Amino acid sequence: MNFSSDNVAGIAPEILAAITAANAGKDASYGEDAVSARLERRVAEVFEHEVVVFPVATGTAANALALASLVPPWGTVYCHAEAHIVVDECGAPEFYTGGARMAAIEAPHGKIGAGDLARLLPGGKGIVHHMQPAAVSLTQASEAGTVYRSAEIAAIAEIAKKHGLALHMDGARFANAVAFLGCAPADLTWRAGVDALSFGATKNGAAAAEAVIFFDRAKAAEFAFRRKRGGHLFSKMRFLSAQLEAYVADELWLRNARHANAMAARLGEGLQAVPGARLRHPVEANEVFVELPEPVIDGLLGQGFQFYRWVGNCVRLVTAFDTEGEEVEALIAAARGLAGVGAAPGNVSSPL
Amino acid sequence: MNFSSDNVAGIAPEILAAITAANAGKDASYGEDAVSARLERRVAEVFEHEVVVFPVATGTAANALALASLVPPWGTVYCHAEAHIVVDECGAPEFYTGGARMAAIEAPHGKIGAGDLARLLPGGKGIVHHMQPAAVSLTQASEAGTVYRSAEIAAIAEIAKKHGLALHMDGARFANAVAFLGCAPADLTWRAGVDALSFGATKNGAAAAEAVIFFDRAKAAEFAFRRKRGGHLFSKMRFLSAQLEAYVADELWLRNARHANAMAARLGEGLQAVPGARLRHPVEANEVFVELPEPVIDGLLGQGFQFYRWVGNCVRLVTAFDTEGEEVEALIAAARGLAGVGAAPGNVSSPL
Amino acid sequence: MNFSSDNVAGIAPEILAAITAANAGKDASYGEDAVSARLERRVAEVFEHEVVVFPVATGTAANALALASLVPPWGTVYCHAEAHIVVDECGAPEFYTGGARMAAIEAPHGKIGAGDLARLLPGGKGIVHHMQPAAVSLTQASEAGTVYRSAEIAAIAEIAKKHGLALHMDGARFANAVAFLGCAPADLTWRAGVDALSFGATKNGAAAAEAVIFFDRAKAAEFAFRRKRGGHLFSKMRFLSAQLEAYVADELWLRNARHANAMAARLGEGLQAVPGARLRHPVEANEVFVELPEPVIDGLLGQGFQFYRWVGNCVRLVTAFDTEGEEVEALIAAARGLAGVGAAPGNVSSPL
């Protein structure tokens, strides 16, 4: 059973069906097709705001291209020290921006606060010797599996705007954040001050599809050129757009995320009852970071459960749209067994 | 009926089936999956040589990343003036190489010759004021729908090697070239001196899949980092690899290309019999460039046939794996009718 | 006697004196000094227009930084095929712009015409597959030693503006052009539609000093950051500014250029009277391109005259502010002797 990542999951059946359906006959290339023509309107409905939508295939491309639209080559992007853009993209943001700097901020539970930002700004703004503060990037849900509340985002946005910084959101797991809070997507984005969103679908059921969403058309003006020269403009675009259309249709994205979140919540609940266990972060999305006794970790790996170790006898367990309750219960039971206690009391039930 | 491009076609059924088959259960991400593990060996068999294979999703990414592996930022890449890398990629090669120059060579029928190259080299090699000759890029099949013979490639390679230049092949339509010549893929690549091949599948039946193939492991050393920071490393890589595996299985790539070529050959044959028509280039792959009387062009467009105009009352017609003989005959018949002559004598028959 | 280039000359005495004078005591760094404070006003007077002035030390830096301020990374810069930016800067414009393309236009006598530009534009403007026409760069005086007239520049500017392109002037030998035409510097720049000028001093008497001059403050907004991150902001800026201040004081720049031009004019006049000689280009600035019989060329080199060979038994002879009439006469006499004719009739006299 594989809890390594949400990207070990396959394609959600609704999305695979949409790819298949889009395969009927010929259609125009490079986004001039019928599916792509519908997509922007659908996304606008979901976000209750005019949007400009650019489908790409990877989250790294989405983030790097979005940031390149927001900051100059001598810009500084403030983000959490564990942010994907600083840790896991091999310098893609630096590459696409032409050399901007990702300024990593240490803060608890994967989330930076308005106070962190306030301490750093204006940060040399206008002084030619220094790189220029240019954007803030928030990861929603965070790399610690936690979720920024709307008011937290708005407070950060306020400071950012005051100093002329743009606000980007890495929403590789945006669905999980919305599902957790039960709020409108708008509440976590443009209403709170977000300028551009990397709207992830791959981790939540797509084969390979993300959308960069701008809420301000002016900021999107150069994106099409940047995407093309990055090699991210698909000739058979309809197969990217079809994934995204199916993703937002009938709230599939939220249903998938609710399921993954429920699986994680149950996992967190079950594991923290294991003797010696301690949740490192609140479980708010589809990731569980839990410290476990070393013999329990070793035992689980020995029994074939797959997941990553984190620093300090901590493990990360990630659930997805297709994680089954039986898998979760099996892992909890195994951990309990390894810790020398009996079967767990509760039981998982998906809200779907 | 749409002859605009081979990228208006959909996904070949065998490839869509492979995507679906790859969707069984979870699998490791970023290329550590079972399908990806098999792919390199399959490609090595096709090319009769050890290879390093990097799947990406677009031809622009394949070309730009391959070139970035072969030339320094101050390098010059010699290519035909109509090459995709110089005309149609919005500067992606410049972006990925960090500023290299695409030196466009005018030459007939889309193909540069060894003599063109000999005239340009050594071209300032070693002089610090000048950009440094670094690579040659050949488009196979060419943008004019013609095909480089093995000996032509070898002659170019000889001059390139003599001056220390690498040899890249943009094989977005490589299948069509191999199908036309009926030779081994090796004959057009490493045996003739090619260092790296952008092996296209998208135009010939894939949804979005290309492979950058290196025949020399040393030249591939940095590619993985370049791909990742370009945002072209897919988390659910198995769905890229599955397309490519199906593409080379049972010679699907060649069967598809033979069909497209046959459709183009018939189209060329039929159209050049239209009064006032003249083929601008030999029809060797899946593209027909034909000069037609303006009323015929206008009439065809008016009847709903889709294709692009080229300079000087010329049109480009592109066939694909799914072009049907009826479509081809319909277009020929319509052209004949517009030119005031009767039905065409011959008839298309796919060699499949 | 060295006619290789105007950069084999040393420092004009007035400029060396200014460097020495600027060395009195301490002064603020990075351009906050007293000399730099005066410079912008002095240049504004010379150009009869508000300007923003950025001193740098090399012409390559001036050109590359200026172009980077005018075009996006996916922009195309149209220029003559012999332009320094395309031939002699090892890709500096590509580097500073982040990958823009120098589109080389072949045209007689080193000068492109409005018609050349009109044929190339709009050139794919707005189409995402193509690099975007973004600027024109004119070399004044040209690499062929010829000079654009004000009306020629204005005609090019008109087409450029019509299509939204910026107009840059590489004025490494701007002084020679102004001296030749005897017009106001304004006539060849902002009045004719030039947006940014690389105003050269090094070839005309400075040790190492050029100024990038913007006639529109808005276009200069990012320049200071680009200069700093290019490593071209001098800490002891006063020594750069002092060179430029002395250069424009008392018309030193024009006096030096007039002298160099007169030397070249005499050289051209004298050499074209040599049997078998032919001027390849009109001699308008400080460069003479003259075809000579091979024995004459070999003989001159054998006698120790220094100059570069050009393609096709042509040589380039460059004069500078410190070229002496005796040197010019000696070369003419030597050429005549080698061609088997007697001493030349005329004699050079500097207009100074």
Added chain:
Amino acid sequence: MNFSSDNVAGIAPEILAAITAANAGKDASYGEDAVSARLERRVAEVFEHEVVVFPVATGTAANALALASLVPPWGTVYCHAEAHIVVDECGAPEFYTGGARMAAIEAPHGKIGAGDLARLLPGGKGIVHHMQPAAVSLTQASEAGTVYRSAEIAAIAEIAKKHGLALHMDGARFANAVAFLGCAPADLTWRAGVDALSFGATKNGAAAAEAVIFFDRAKAAEFAFRRKRGGHLFSKMRFLSAQLEAYVADELWLRNARHANAMAARLGEGLQAVPGARLRHPVEANEVFVELPEPVIDGLLGQGFQFYRWVGNCVRLVTAFDTEGEEVEALIAAARGLAGVGAAPGNVSSPL
């Protein structure tokens, strides 16, 4: 009296004399001149090792170009959090390297230790998601006015080499470090494992001259192209080389540095005797960081002394080759007066 920086000083008389001397007649450009021909040998003698020397005009250019030669675009450069390359170059290293990352390490007194580095390495080496550890850059003397001992450098080099990292030294104040330790330049560079040195002269008497010195010819192979395309190859190179030749002749560089160091030492000694004063860092080179009572700081500024405030009622005072003992004594006396105590006991004496 100006203690703001060592770059508010002018040109040392010996260096200005060398510029003047180099101005006799014409000489070849771009480094083919007689002075440049001598320079490499002179530097090799100073460093007791074969070297490749590239003169440039600014420290930022020297650092950025050196790092670009040592690391790939996806490389990480470890350096102190106060290093010039991370704080004061507006992203020049990111620009020249094509996007590498400066990883800032917090450590006391401006110096990182081998232990700091050991904790960070191997740091994701070989993992495609992460930027790749590629180099260490040490600032000698440091931004805190302290000096790395030879053994400290060697310990850092050992860990760097173990993990395949190159070792760069930002020697903008290298002379001050050598002067302080009284050791051989070799002891602080190649003997301790340094691969490339930015050898500063500007802060210590040059107008604008630094040399990038490689101790391994192989690492210098691409430098000339990088320098040219950065716009840092001077046409009248002799005036750069002449500054550097004079700088190392007759130990001028060390004499100037010894004087500046002595002035700083006296300043530190005198100021720490002021009531309420505390030296923040040991005074080892030509910078004094001293915490002073706010009224003393305000008073000094009010009396016209020029220097920068640092965080936390600390000021930075920088001395140079031309700082006079009277200036130092005046500042000390003023500080004492402002603190309500009498004249200082000691007196400065330059070792020259």
